Amino acid sequence: MRRVLLVDGYNIIGDWPELRELQLTDLESARDLLIKKMAEYQAYTGTEVTVIFDAHMVPGLGKKYQNYALNIIYTREKETADERIERLVIEWKRIDTQIYVATSDFVEQRVIFASGAYRKSARELRTEMNQIERGIAKEVLQTKKAKAKTKLPITEEMAEIFEKWRRGKK
Template sequence: MSEKYLIVDGYNIINSWPELSVLKKEDYSHARDKLVEILSDYQGFVRVNVILVFDGHNVKGNSGSRENMGGVEVVFTREGETADMFIERLIGELVPQYSVLVATSDWAEQRIVFGRGAYRISARELRILIQQTKKMGHDFMNSRQSFSLDSQIADETRLILEKWRREK
């Protein structure tokens, strides 16, 4: 896909964005699903590899999981491994070859990320970036003229086609 990666600290974003924070009060899975949906739409616009990481370290016997959901790689870390630990390890694998941006509002994690050669963006900045990208996409689609075959063919061809249509 792309030479760029966006790694997202899932629970950090859920706890930082008001619309997701409200959803998590009902059910964390709804908030996770909504975040996946938002990131899937975003990566469709900007063509970046998105990896969404959730902590699974407190779940006994959890072996972790990785799944592609709508173009977003969703990772639940294994027992004993925090999202921060996973992200730091992943940066070490990706940074030599790829441009990596990590979304988290955890100040300590931001410093580590930056120190390992990746870029960082806060939850608030990511939200603004996604909103701006979505608006640009909508503006682009609304500005395009609708395509109609009728406007693309010569008058003579249009008359011939109309004559054929009426003969049937």
């Protein structure tokens, strides 16, 4: 089953405290941080993530590009992220695809739910993201703790001596 998460970018930025605070001084950094977090989400969960930003914050024509293997869409002028999300839900809706939409816009949640997608509030996504970040940190720690294994049958003391030699220490 294909799992897809459509993220209303500015809605999430406006809801998550760390992003909301950052956007006041540097909107681009807030967008970049959200994209980075969604890349971690995608890598950890295997869910295909698309982040949609409204065009009113970025002048010019709408554009679509990939960053961190994520789809990132800036809507066209006079097109809202909500409109694009609704269109994507209709286009991608299939029996073998679960579509989730992350937004705290109540009207948008009702519309996408009526279209057959699942809703995920900004707070739910943030809670899930915090759990994922803890899981990643735990895995990194376990990897660091795992000792290098050798195929030579030597004692741990000898392995330490060889490691010191390898590093140039006496």
